[in-house]
């Protein structure tokens with residue numbers, strides 16, 4: 001049986017349609033328009049593309065958006081002053097500071113300065129802590145997207161052996177934490193692997209659901225998985241360029257061989273990627289509802 005391909009593009013589209021409707025209703029019934037601000041410091045081309053995509057998606061969904069493009073030599077003090085102003089702006093429900101920031105700015109200090117109620121990335125320690133104790137306001141975008149891919153593809157998460165490869169604060173740790181919660185779409189038994197793991201294949205072979213966020217092409221090969229596994233490949237690796245100069249992307253999983261054994265698998269691109277921005281919009285919508293006492 002060929003593996004089911006879990007299309008993030010399709011699932012993200014479904015969620016966006018649902019959100020579009022909810023955003024229109026909020027406006028009609030409560031005169032409430034969710035507002036998102038993106039702050040970009042410097043001219044990193046990849047960051048410019050990401051911020052542009054976020055602005056475009058917000059516009060398509062009926063979310064009000066503002067964008068600040070600040071020069072690379074912006075001081076930390078000026079950036080913190082802008083965040084303070086945005087924290088107080090009632091039209092803005094979500095604040096996204098695009099990372100990485102230039103070296104002279106302390107990223108942690110900046111992320112901690114964002115009002116946790118407007119922290120739609122879910123990186124503020126208040127929101128990390130709330131997730132840890134099972135009372136999250138916001139789930140971080142990529143891990144939330146992964147959970148939605150599983151749930152909306154009909155994958156049984158409750159009781160499953162989930163193995164996560166990678167322990168970063170933006171993917172590995174939060175997805176493990178989300179799937180561990182005693183609630184619907186979670187309730188799994190979770191193992192986290194990293195570079196200190198003695199025998200990674202021992203763990204990955206036990207997985208009913210394998211989530212890979214290592215940032216290493218072909219970190220997972222067919223001999224490391226069992227028949228019938230569900231694989232979510234978070235990795236985005238640039239492994240070369242086409243004749244036209246476009247980047248060739250690959251995930252962390254050897255897709256061609258692993259798909260022969262898997263029950264379901266996400267492709268790269270078109271898997272986790274499209275879900276991340278969609279979840280950012282969902283968090284902005286939630287922030288607006290929370291601010292208005294509607295959630």
Ligand SMILES: NC(=O)c1ccc[n+]([C@@H]2O[C@H](COP(=O)([O-])OP(=O)(O)OC[C@H]3O[C@@H](n4cnc5c(N)ncnc54)[C@H](OP(=O)(O)O)[C@@H]3O)[C@@H](O)[C@H]2O)c1
Pocket residue numbers: 142165166167168169170171172193194195196197200213214215216219234235236237272273274276
């Ligand atoms: N599609 C999206 O929206 C999206 C969003 C975020 C990230 N990503 C992609 O996902 C990947 C991971 O991102 P990240 O930010 O989590 O990366 P990261 O901060 O570099 O963390 C990578 C993690 O993987 C572990 N690791 C690396 N190689 C390993 C190996 N051979 N065996 C076992 N563990 C290994 C590392 O272990 P140690 O802790 O021991 O070093 C680390 O915990 C990247 O390719 C990134 O581009 C995609």
